[in-house]
Amino acid sequence: MKTLIAPSILSVDFNNLQQSIDIVNRSEADWLHLDVMDGVFVPNLSFGFPVIDSVAKTTQKPMDAHLMVIEPDKYIDRLRKLGVSRVTVHYEACPHLHRTVQAIKKAGMKAGVSLNPHTPVALLEEIINDLDLVLIMSVNPGYGGQSFIENSCPKIEKLRQLIDTKKASALIQVDGGVNFETGRRLIDSGANVLVAGSFVFSAKDPIDTINKLKKL
Ligand SMILES: O=C(CO)[C@@H](O)[C@H](O)COP(=O)(O)O
Numbered sequence: 675m676k677t678l679i680a681p682s683i684l685s686v687d688f689n690n691l692q693q694s695i696d697i698v699n700r701s702e703a704d705w706l707h708l709d710v711m712d713g714v715f716v717p718n719l720s721f722g723f724p725v726i727d728s729v730a731k732t733t734q735k736p737m738d739a740h741l742m743v744i745e746p747d748k749y750i751d752r753l754r755k756l757g758v759s760r761v762t763v764h765y766e767a768c769p770h771l772h773r774t775v776q777a778i779k780k781a782g783m784k785a786g787v788s789l790n791p792h793t794p795v796a797l798l799e800e801i802i803n804d805l806d807l808v809l810i811m812s813v814n815p816g817y818g819g820q821s822f823i824e825n826s827c828p829k830i831e832k833l834r835q836l837i838d839t840k841k842a843s844a845l846i847q848v849d850g851g852v853n854f855e856t857g858r859r860l861i862d863s864g865a866n867v868l869v870a871g872s873f874v875f876s877a878k879d880p881i882d883t884i885n886k887l888k889k890l
């Protein structure tokens with residue numbers, strides 16, 4: 675399948691948020707990645723419902739919410755009402771992961787599970803067939819602009835093997851430190867969806883950068 679690109683607005687200038695949404699709208703991006711952080715699951719706060727509500731009004735791309743929060747179940751209904759298409763929760767934040775995944779799907783959204791860099795893919799064995807997406811964190815979640823963790827490529831190969839063995843259909847998304855070079859290697863390892871934040875929005879020509887990532 676073709677690689678999907680999900681630009682993250684975490685590192686944009688929020689004084690000019692509309693400008694960044696327009697960039698993504700005018701590009702060949704597939705989804706718009708929204709990083710929600712609660713300052714508890716990760717050591718940072720980002721944005722929540724008021725910002726997602728504003729974004730929802732003008733984005734032409736499906737909204738892909740990456741919840742770096744504890745107790746994500748509390749937010750599922752409001753995300754659905756705001757028009758979010760996919761919700762990804764963290765394995766490490768969900769003691770009742772199966773229940774959380776079912777609640778996301780019951781609300782009519784696609785369900786993803788994210789793994790921190792230290793969390794083995796084998797832990798998804800009993801739930802992989804219920805998932806629409808697995809998000810491999812290639813940095814420790816919490817901040818944009820960090821360097822890529824090399825172990826992410828062999829980890830994606832293991833996940834691809836698990837998905838194939840189980841005849842599952844989950845997409846493999848990767849998030850953190852993605853650029854042309856790491857992006858190429860991630861695709862070769864089996865990734866389907868690349869999230870890119872600072873690489874896109876610090877580029878001279880963000881639209882061209884998104885379109886080139888798409889062609890990797
Ligand atoms: O989830 C996160 C960070 O926790 C990401 O989505 C970042 O926004 C990616 O930023 P870059 O590494 O691409 O700058």
Ligand SMILES: [Fe+2]
Nearest residue numbers: 709740849869
């Ligand atoms: Fe993210």
